[in-house]
Amino acid sequence: MAGGQQTTSLRTYALTRLGLALPMVLILLTMVFLLLRVAPGDPITAALGGRLPPEQLEERREAAGYNRSLAVQYLEYLGNVATLDFGETIVDNRPVTRVITQNGAATLELTVVALFVALLVGIGVGLVSGRYRDTPVDVAGRLFGILIYAAPVFFLGFLAQLVFAQWLGWFPTSGRASPVTSYDLDTPTNLFLVDSLIALDFSAFSDVLSHLVLPAVTLGLVTGGVFIRLIRVNVLQTLQGDYIEAARARGLSERTVMWHHAFRNALVPVITVVGLQVALLLGGAVLTEQTFNWPGIGSELIRYLNNRDYIAIQGIITFFALVVVIVSLLIDLLNAWVDPRVRY
Amino acid sequence: MSVAQAEATEVALEAPSGLWRDAWYRLIRNPGAIVGLLFVLVFVVAAIFAPLLATHDPVEQNLLLIANGCCPGPSAEHYFGVDLLGRDLFTRILYGARYSLLIGIVSVAIGLSIGLVLGAIAGYVGGFVDSAIMRVMDVMLAIPGLLLAIGIVAALGPGLRNVMIAVGLANVPIFARLLRGSVLAQREADFVLAARSVGIKRPQILFSHIIPNSISPVIVQGTLAMATAIIDVAGLGFLGIGLEDPDETPEWGSMLTEVNEYLQVAPFLALIPGTAIVISVLGFNLIGDGLREALDPKLRGR
Numbered sequence: 108m109a110g111g112q113q114t115t116s117l118r119t120y121a122l123t124r125l126g127l128a129l130p131m132v133l134i135l136l137t138m139v140f141l142l143l144r145v146a147p148g149d150p151i152t153a154a155l156g157g158r159l160p161p162e163q164l165e166e167r168r169e170a171a172g173y174n175r176s177l178a179v180q181y182l183e184y185l186g187n188v189a190t191l192d193f194g195e196t197i198v199d200n201r202p203v204t205r206v207i208t209q210n211g212a213a214t215l216e217l218t219v220v221a222l223f224v225a226l227l228v229g230i231g232v233g234l235v236s237g238r239y240r241d242t243p244v245d246v247a248g249r250l251f252g253i254l255i256y257a258a259p260v261f262f263l264g265f266l267a268q269l270v271f272a273q274w275l276g277w278f279p280t281s282g283r284a285s286p287v288t289s290y291d292l293d294t295p296t297n298l299f300l301v302d303s304l305i306a307l308d309f310s311a312f313s314d315v316l317s318h319l320v321l322p323a324v325t326l327g328l329v330t331g332g333v334f335i336r337l338i339r340v341n342v343l344q345t346l347q348g349d350y351i352e353a354a355r356a357r358g359l360s361e362r363t364v365m366w367h368h369a370f371r372n373a374l375v376p377v378i379t380v381v382g383l384q385v386a387l388l389l390g391g392a393v394l395t396e397q398t399f400n401w402p403g404i405g406s407e408l409i410r411y412l413n414n415r416d417y418i419a420i421q422g423i424i425t426f427f428a429l430v431v432v433i434v435s436l437l438i439d440l441l442n443a444w445v446d447p448r449v450r451y
Numbered sequence: 452m453s454v455a456q457a458e459a460t461e462v463a464l465e466a467p468s469g470l471w472r473d474a475w476y477r478l479i480r481n482p483g484a485i486v487g488l489l490f491v492l493v494f495v496v497a498a499i500f501a502p503l504l505a506t507h508d509p510v511e512q513n514l515l516l517i518a519n520g521c522c523p524g525p526s527a528e529h530y531f532g533v534d535l536l537g538r539d540l541f542t543r544i545l546y547g548a549r550y551s552l553l554i555g556i557v558s559v560a561i562g563l564s565i566g567l568v569l570g571a572i573a574g575y576v577g578g579f580v581d582s583a584i585m586r587v588m589d590v591m592l593a594i595p596g597l598l599l600a601i602g603i604v605a606a607l608g609p610g611l612r613n614v615m616i617a618v619g620l621a622n623v624p625i626f627a628r629l630l631r632g633s634v635l636a637q638r639e640a641d642f643v644l645a646a647r648s649v650g651i652k653r654p655q656i657l658f659s660h661i662i663p664n665s666i667s668p669v670i671v672q673g674t675l676a677m678a679t680a681i682i683d684v685a686g687l688g689f690l691g692i693g694l695e696d697p698d699e700t701p702e703w704g705s706m707l708t709e710v711n712e713y714l715q716v717a718p719f720l721a722l723i724p725g726t727a728i729v730i731s732v733l734g735f736n737l738i739g740d741g742l743r744e745a746l747d748p749k750l751r752g753r
Contacts, residue, residue: 259686
């Protein structure tokens with residue numbers, strides 16, 4: 108009976124949450140459209156003005172529909188996004204969806220591994236710091252967290268390149284794979300780690316992995332700083348809980364108290380923060396990709412930006428923001444499933 | 452005990468320890484905050500007195516210095532060495548502090564003022580206005596801060612003023628949320644009800660009662676926002692999209708743009724500007740954290 112009630116309220120919550128996400132997406136699209144249209148002129152003039160004779164420019168503007176009223180263009184933009192058409196870049200006539208499918212895999216690989224590193228470092232250091240409060244371990248952990256939080260991703264990336272690539276020679280400096288590997292490897296998924304595993308090509312796998320280590324660890328460490336702080340505070344708070352004292356009073360070993368009572372409860376809010384960190388992770392990815400010559404969406408964004416290609420910029424920013432909205436929706440649902448209190 | 456007596460004891464209890472005085476004492480007993488204050492002091496002094504402290508001209512190139520390869524490191528003549536175009540790095544770091552401080556202050560002021568107004572309106576008016584404002588703020592928070600700034604710079608074009616606007620606007624939702632939460636928490640507080648019951652008008656209650664009582668979290672957030680602003684500005688500079696003339700302008704982030712090819716021969720070209728960024732960001736973060744602890748009423752009297 109209780110179970111039945113629970114599933115109904117979870118479904119209600121999911122529907123409400125979904126209902127809230129839709130106007131958010133609409134506001135988002137409107138904002139991106141307005142933002143990139145307050146620029147004087149239109150995207151074609153911005154990208155190609157001065158490079159094409161005026162008549163040709165006019166022709167291309169007309170072909171792209173920029174002589175129509177803003178309202179019509181706005182509705183068309185909404186319609187296109189609804190059918191997952193983010194437009195076509197001006198400088199190299201590439202559909203933005205292709206930018207996303209071709210370069211997205213590189214970004215996905217980087218950010219997923221980075222998130223993993225962030226969780227590993229954040230949870231590890233956070234738990235130890237909280238457990239051994241005010242000991243040298245805790246001080247070191249906190250100091251590490253504060254320092255890492257103040258370092259720009261690209262500076263940390265340079266340090267990593269300098270120490271681990273240039274001085275020690277453990278990892279390659281930049282790129283996604285060495286030329287031999289990228290020439291030989293079949294890339295059906297474009298996720299090089301997965302592709303090399305499918306091909307059972309282990310030398311390619313280790314090559315790809317060694318290229319991934321520095322960028323992913325760099326991005327992961329910067330993102331992980333927040334987790335350290337959060338988890339440490341959570342451990343401190345849970346350790347003050349009555350049930351911890353009760354568990355100790357029942358004579359449970361300190362180890363059981365820590366792992367089954369304290370740490371477990373301290374980790375619940377991490378789910379929420381992972382959702383919040385996705386935005387930071389994507390912003391950091393742009394800088395990391397630029398630092399390590401990583402051929403992801405972020406690198407493409409900067410390339411198009413330098414060419415003043417507003418269609419590409421608009422498409423890529425829309426895509427990034429949609430990812431954040433969708434991830435936060437999923438996180439909220441996950442949270443509601445894990446923690447019934449969230450639904451109210 | 453008469454009311455007058457009770458008031459007298461209350462006043463006597465409160466007088467020697469005002470919130471700010473208390474907070475200050477707590478702040479200067481916090482080692483982290485002291486380090487933060489020192490770092491920020493170095494940063495601010497460097498920014499203000501850059502022309503006096505500088506040993507060279509920040510944009511003057513001296514290609515003769517790099518004729519024998521890049522780049523001569525720190526020496527008695529050039530404390531921090533010279534960059535790829537033979538410019539004195541020490542001088543450029545000092546002038547870079549000016550850019551970071553100026554952009555930081557102005558952009559935080561932009562974000563703070565717009566954010567506070569929107570947050571106050573949302574919290575105080577409520578209803579449809581509230582949901583409309585806050586949904587837009589949610590969406591702004593969904594766009595990664597750096598990307599939002601990139602989008603705004605793309606739309607407005609590069610330049611010092613536009614970078615300030617971009618970084619400032621990216622900060623708006625944080626302050627709006629903060630003040631809205633604070634207003635909602637206080638709207639039904641006793642002193643607000645008291646003010647309302649004696650017929651004080653709503654805008655006046657907002658400005659003379661609610662906002663002053665929300666000021667301490669705003670100051671904490673403002674300090675932390677300075678740190679974020681410095682990092683964001685450096686990020687834009689690094690990507691080469693912030694300033695009109697990134698080669699000329701001594702901006703910390705842009706100093707790191709072209710140095711990765713020279714990491715092996717001249718690591719100081721990356722280390723010195725990077726350290727400058729870290730020190731200033733760290734300074735504001737430490738002060739912000741210290742202030743948060745010092746101003747938190749839950750920790751008072753402990």
